[in-house]
Amino acid sequence: GQGVEQPDNLMSVEGTFARVNCTYSTSGFNGLSWYQQREGHAPVFLSYVVLDGLKDSGHFSTFLSRSNGYSYLLLTELQIKDSASYLCAVRDLASSGSWQLIFGSGTQLTVMP
Amino acid sequence: EAAVTQSPRSKVAVTGGKVTLSCHQTNNHDYMYWYRQDTGHGLRLIHYSYVADSTEKGDIPDGYKASRPSQENFSLILELASLSQTAVYFCASSDLGGDEQYFGPGTRLTVL
Secondary structure, X not given: OOEEXXXXXXXXXXXXXXXXXXXXXXXXXXXXXXXXXXXXXXXXXXXXXXXXXXXXXXXXXXXEEXXXXXXXXXXXXXXXXXXXXXXXXEEEEOOOOOEEEEEOOOEEEEEEO | OOOEEEEOOEEEEOXXXXXXXXXXXXXOOOEEEEEEEOOOOOEEEEEEEEEXXXXXXXXXXXXXXXXXXXXXXXXXXXXXXOHHHXXXXXXXXXXXXXXXXXXXXXXXXXXX
């Protein structure tokens, strides 16, 4: 069906990496954004991609494959403070004709010492 | 510093009562949004606005009204609050592209 899907949980180890996956099926597509949300706080924008391939932004990198409806957020050199929920959001065309962000439910990343 | 602020930060309301949540932004953005977030769920769009004095329905508008009296202010109104409207409500703003949205700190609403 239509929507944005993410795994609920992900665990990794400090100093290593974590890959947060996102799959989507929407009627339209005009880009995909990633947000970080710490417990009890508002989402914070991390990255936006609209073209296929890997976008390297240092600590955070994002990959997009439009033909497969797939993206991932890659966090390298993990720190304990990277523990948070990571939200994937697809810019989809609403029935009103305007573009809206459709959010996934988020992946809770836990970074272990 | 550009910011999105919300008031109140938390609210306890009774079933059937009226609740108004307020949002103010200093980003000079045209677009403003109201989302709700339920435990373990993502953000769902309730209403949005791209110009003052005009609002649009999002994905889950039933039971909610919105008001945009100026570019800076956007309110969410629950005329008859219900138990199912217990959630955290986030306001956000963006420019025309809408890809990077700036969120307020959220309002935790509990309806008893």
